[in-house]
Amino acid sequence: MTKTVTLAHGNGGEENSELISKIFYKHFANEILQKSEDSAIIEQGRLAMSTDSFTVSPLFFSGGDIGKLAICGTCNDLAMMGAKPKYLTCSVIIEEGFETRELEKIVRSMKKELAINGAIVVSGDTKVVPKGAVDKLFINTTGIGEVAYQGISSHHLQEGMRILVSRDVGSHGATIFSAREGIALESDLQTDCASLYPEVKALIDSGIEIIALRDATRGGVSAVLNEWANASSVCIEIEEERIPVQESVQGICEMLGFEAMDLANEGTFVLAVPKCDEVRALEVLKQTHQSAESIGRVSMVYEGKVVLKSSWGTKRFLDLPTGELLPRIC
Amino acid sequence: MKALELKNLYDDFRDGKTIQAYAKRIAADAKKLKRPINIMEVCGGHTHTIMKFGLPQLLPETINFIHGPGCPVCIMPKERIDHAYLLAMQPEVILVTLGDMIKVPGSRGSLQDARAKGADVRFVYSPMECIAIAQAHPDKKIIFFAIGFETTTPMSAVLIDQVIALNIPNILFHINHVTVPEVMVELIDSRDVHVDSYNNQIDAFLGPSHVSVISGSKIYEKFPKAYGRPVVVTGFEPVDAMEGISMIVKQFIEERCELEIQYKRVVSYEGNLKAQALIEKYFEKVSLFRWRGLGNVPDSGLKLREAFDAYNAEVIYRDILPIAQIEDHQLCICGDILRGIAKPPECTIFGTACRPNSPVGSCMVSSEGACSAYYKYGNLL
Numbered sequence: 001m002t003k004t005v006t007l008a009h010g011n012g013g014e015e016n017s018e019l020i021s022k023i024f025y026k027h028f029a030n031e032i033l034q035k036s037e038d039s040a041i042i043e044q045g046r047l048a049m050s051t052d053s054f055t056v057s058p059l060f061f062s063g064g065d066i067g068k069l070a071i072c073g074t075c076n077d078l079a080m081m082g083a084k085p086k087y088l089t090c091s092v093i094i095e096e097g098f099e100t101r102e103l104e105k106i107v108r109s110m111k112k113e114l115a116i117n118g119a120i121v122v123s124g125d126t127k128v129v130p131k132g133a134v135d136k137l138f139i140n141t142t143g144i145g146e147v148a149y150q151g152i153s154s155h156h157l158q159e160g161m162r163i164l165v166s167r168d169v170g171s172h173g174a175t176i177f178s179a180r181e182g183i184a185l186e187s188d189l190q191t192d193c194a195s196l197y198p199e200v201k202a203l204i205d206s207g208i209e210i211i212a213l214r215d216a217t218r219g220g221v222s223a224v225l226n227e228w229a230n231a232s233s234v235c236i237e238i239e240e241e242r243i244p245v246q247e248s249v250q251g252i253c254e255m256l257g258f259e260a261m262d263l264a265n266e267g268t269f270v271l272a273v274p275k276c277d278e279v280r281a282l283e284v285l286k287q288t289h290q291s292a293e294s295i296g297r298v299s300m301v302y303e304g305k306v307v308l309k310s311s312w313g314t315k316r317f318l319d320l321p322t323g324e325l326l327p328r329i330c
Numbered sequence: 331m332k333a334l335e336l337k338n339l340y341d342d343f344r345d346g347k348t349i350q351a352y353a354k355r356i357a358a359d360a361k362k363l364k365r366p367i368n369i370m371e372v373c374g375g376h377t378h379t380i381m382k383f384g385l386p387q388l389l390p391e392t393i394n395f396i397h398g399p400g401c402p403v404c405i406m407p408k409e410r411i412d413h414a415y416l417l418a419m420q421p422e423v424i425l426v427t428l429g430d431m432i433k434v435p436g437s438r439g440s441l442q443d444a445r446a447k448g449a450d451v452r453f454v455y456s457p458m459e460c461i462a463i464a465q466a467h468p469d470k471k472i473i474f475f476a477i478g479f480e481t482t483t484p485m486s487a488v489l490i491d492q493v494i495a496l497n498i499p500n501i502l503f504h505i506n507h508v509t510v511p512e513v514m515v516e517l518i519d520s521r522d523v524h525v526d527s528y529n530n531q532i533d534a535f536l537g538p539s540h541v542s543v544i545s546g547s548k549i550y551e552k553f554p555k556a557y558g559r560p561v562v563v564t565g566f567e568p569v570d571a572m573e574g575i576s577m578i579v580k581q582f583i584e585e586r587c588e589l590e591i592q593y594k595r596v597v598s599y600e601g602n603l604k605a606q607a608l609i610e611k612y613f614e615k616v617s618l619f620r621w622r623g624l625g626n627v628p629d630s631g632l633k634l635r636e637a638f639d640a641y642n643a644e645v646i647y648r649d650i651l652p653i654a655q656i657e658d659h660q661l662c663i664c665g666d667i668l669r670g671i672a673k674p675p676e677c678t679i680f681g682t683a684c685r686p687n688s689p690v691g692s693c694m695v696s697s698e699g700a701c702s703a704y705y706k707y708g709n710l711l
Contacts, residue, residue, distance in 0.1 A: 006446045008433070008687065015687055241346070247337055254340055256429075256455070257697070305708075311346030312353070312568075314384025317708035 014320050016218075036231075037154065038080040038214055039143075045150055048083035050074055051142040059106070059136060061179045063190035064266070066139060067106035071113035072195050072266055074143040076215045079197040080269065082152045082204065083145030085119040091140040093127045098136055106137070116195045119143065149204045154212050157232035161211060161298040162278040164271045166199060167192065167289035168244040169221050173263025174252040189248045194267030199288050203271070208281050212272040215265065219321055222261045224270045225306045226320045233303050238296035238318065241311045246291075262321040272298070343567030344383075352572035353388040359576065362583040366392040368531045369578055370517070370670060372510060373479075373538035374401030374698025375566050381703035383568040385575075393575065396532055396670030397693075397700035399513055402478040402506075403430045404664075404692040404699040405621045408656040410506055411436030414475045416650055417504065417643060418449040424467060426460050427475040428482070429453045430696045435689065437656050457482075457489045464501045473643045475504045480541045480549075483507045483632065484605035487612045490634075490641060502643040505633050508619060510541050511549045512630035518557050520624075520669055531670045534578045536571070537563040539593035546601025547591050554587045565593040612638060620655060622692040623664035659684075662691035667700055674704040681705055 001022050008015045025034065032040045039050030054070045075085040090110070094103070114120060172191040196215060203210060214224045221243075229236045245253075245260040253260050273281045278294055285292035301307065306318040342348075371377055377397045380386065386395065399405050415438045418425035425441065432441045432453055445451040450470075452463065457474055464472045476486040486507065493501045517530050537550055542563045550561040560581045564574030574592040581588060591597050612635060619631025634642045644651060658664065661679050666672035674680050674693065684690035686702050693701035 002443075004443065004446045006442050008442065250337065310384060312349040312383075312388065313346075314387040316382065316384050317706075319706050319708075 010218075035153075037152075038077040039083065039145070041081060041147065046147055048078045048081045048145045048147055049143070050077035050145075051140065052077060053138060053140040055135065055138045056176065057135060058179055059102070061191060062175050064193035065106055065109050066137060067109035068113050068193055069266060070139040070141050071110050071117065071119075072193055073217070074141040075113075075117045075119060075145075076196045076267070076269075078143050078145035079195075079200045080152070080213045080215055081145075081147065082149030082200065082210065082213070083147045084201070085117040085143055085145045085197055087122045088114070088119055088141050088143045089123040089125075090121045091125040091127075093129060093134050093138040095134050095136050096128055096131050103137070106139075113195055117197050119145075148201070149210060152210055152213050154214065154228045154231040156211050157228055157234050157236075157272050157298050158211075159234065159298055159300050160275050161272050162275055162281075162294055163225070163236060163238070163296045163298070164273065164278070164281055164285060164292065164294045165216075165221060165244065166196075166269045166271065166285050166292050167267075168246045168249070168291040169216065169265060169268055170249045170253070170258075170260035170263035171246060171268075172266045173220065173258075174249040174260075176264070177256065177258075178252055189246075189252070192265050192267040196267060196269055199269075199285070202284050202287065203281065206280060206284050208277045208284065209274050210271065211274065213269060215267075215269045217266060218264050220260075220262045220264055221268075221270055222259070222306070222318050222321055225318065228270075228272065229306050230304050232298075235299045235301045235303055236296055236306045237299050237301065238306065238308050239311075240308050242293055242295045244291040244293045244295075261318060340567055343565070343569040345569060348569050349383075349388070349572055352569070352576055356388075356393070356572070356576050356579055357390050359579045359583055360390045360392050363392050363579065364582075366394060367533040367579070367582055368394045368396050368670060369534050369536055369575065370396040370398045370532045371536040371571075372398035372400045372514060373536075373541070374398075374404065374696065374700075375538060375540070376400075376536055376564070376571065377700050377703050378698055379566050379568060379571050381707040383571075384707070385568065385571060388572075389575070393579065397667060397703075398535075399517070399621060399624060399668045400479065400510060400538060401693075401696050401698035402482070402508065403434055403696035405508065405623065406431075406434065406477065406506060406692075407620045407622045408436045408658070409620075409652060409654065411440070412438055412656070413504060413644070413651050414441055415439060415444050416652075417473050417475070417647060418444040418451050419447070420471075420647075420650075422469075422471050424450040424452060424463060424470050424472050425475055426452050426454055426457075426463060426472055428457075428477060429455070430698070431475065431477055433687075434695045457485045458492070460489060460501055461492060461496070461498060464498050468500060470500065472501045473504055474501065475506070477506045479508055479510055479538075480545045480609075481538075481543075483609050483613065484544055484602070487605075487608040490612050490638065491608060493641065501641070502646060503634060503641050504643040505613070507613065507632040508621070508630050509632070510538065510545075511552075513621065513624070513627050514550075514553065515557075516624065516627045516630070517669060518553075518559065532559060534559055534581070535561045536574050536578070537561045539563055539565045539570070539597055542591070542593070542597040542601060544602050544605050547589060547597055547599050548601070550589050554589050558587055560587050561589050563589075563591045563593055563597050565595075611635075622658065623662075623668050625665075658692070659690045664691040664693045664701070667693055674701040677701070 039048040175191040613632040616631040689695040693699040
């Protein structure tokens, strides 16, 4: 562990896990926390609870804003445990000088997203700090949801199961990067930021057996697959050419030397189902996003590893992203 | 006219069938080789391509890769990274550099660590962004910490050209540009004086295409002629790399030793003369530049010409910048890897003490380094 916290510790990858396990888990350790799922399952499996803080620059971006993110993020964490989002809290830390009109715009966008989830904000807090103490606006939301489908876990993957993604990957990361770096490359690039409960509900209603479910936020799909491979001690084999990536996202990746699988998403999830449910699950997912795809399967070839297979017959490991995502030089 | 889409630049060059067709052709040709051959891909970009696309898995055992020193971040000696760190820690300075540089540790820490301690460190994709930063912060000194081979040197030259033309008072330069042919010569000639057994193992070179887009293929002329090593200037997509390898194998079975261009769609013999003139205007060779892992390499570095001392951060901040050399960890074998006499997994600290997020040696510090590529993509064969 390094002496000081660096930005790499917040990347959702290896350093991030280290920080959490060596400081927070060490002192907070308990059975519920250590399951380390998207949200905690409490009250004998009836309720799910999750919290998330949001800081993003810029605050408004193509296809969303920090308010939409703050609702989607927490609600999606609940939905990923098969829970229907119900009650949320909302705390904001505001930098002195922030425009109230902008604040209202953000809150309006939160309200819209709450409606999609059928959830309400039941408690809140506001703090205003001197200029420079925060970057414009930080939002924390905590949510409680009612578990509608029990038993979803990253620990239950078994040989032969299939891995699906709910839509094309990496668009949020690519959008934020191009907005931040001012790369005027493509105009159609938009974040995938969306509430996922409606899609999860459709899966539950169709009677599909859901083994594992996780939204691929920081660290992207790579991080989710690596966590699953680790938690279930299995190998996940991915067919590279089946990974859906929008052209404009791939373009950004090519220019900056990123992999779309490492980029953050805010409305894309990874799903593991038994082989017999693969076709039906894909049908359900395609009703929301035509780009949904079945990308691989669970095997036992390299335990705890994710293997990427190319269309020309080579294989390589897909590792957990490390460090800050930085553009390559040449 | 329909605009050229970005995907046109890479799509066909990753076609699975074409890659497999080249693999077949190379396998058939390689049977006619009289002995195994070692190809050095000079550039880290090629190392990345070779590992990311798993090309060794498609090639016969008689074709071996030696991963060269062409990663500008990897070869930066610690004392120069300390320069960046110390400059960044000056309260009046905003240090600007290219992405990968941020996490490379010197003896005092990385620029990432400096930033965590309050330094203003920014990475840019194009050096020209320095101008906007300078204009937004007239009270600060913007120091562009320039790194890279022939590929990125023209961008630094254009920036200084603009700084002078627009009379921007607050942009300075710390130049760490290096050149490819000189280090190739060094690798061919290298011999450890203590054991006298460090003869290089390089039979042929895969030349980086982007360097030749600027400098032309002419810079490699002497390698087939004077050193008996064929060079094929090759693109970075997997189809390009496979074709380049195939061209090298053909030279060996036909007993030719030539300079060839695989990446004909952009590279010419002369290269970009305008860029070359601009580089010539602002930069001159330094007699010795120290490469991490390799030591001093004659004529391999560039510095600002004396006439531009007023823009040279190394001159202006002379008093605070240390000059003593800092050696690498004793167990690190990056020098051997760069010379082609060892592979990353042979290193005792590879993947244990030395990992991408805590690199010990030069080949692990950037995604383009050989060790980092081995670590990241694994070696499934």
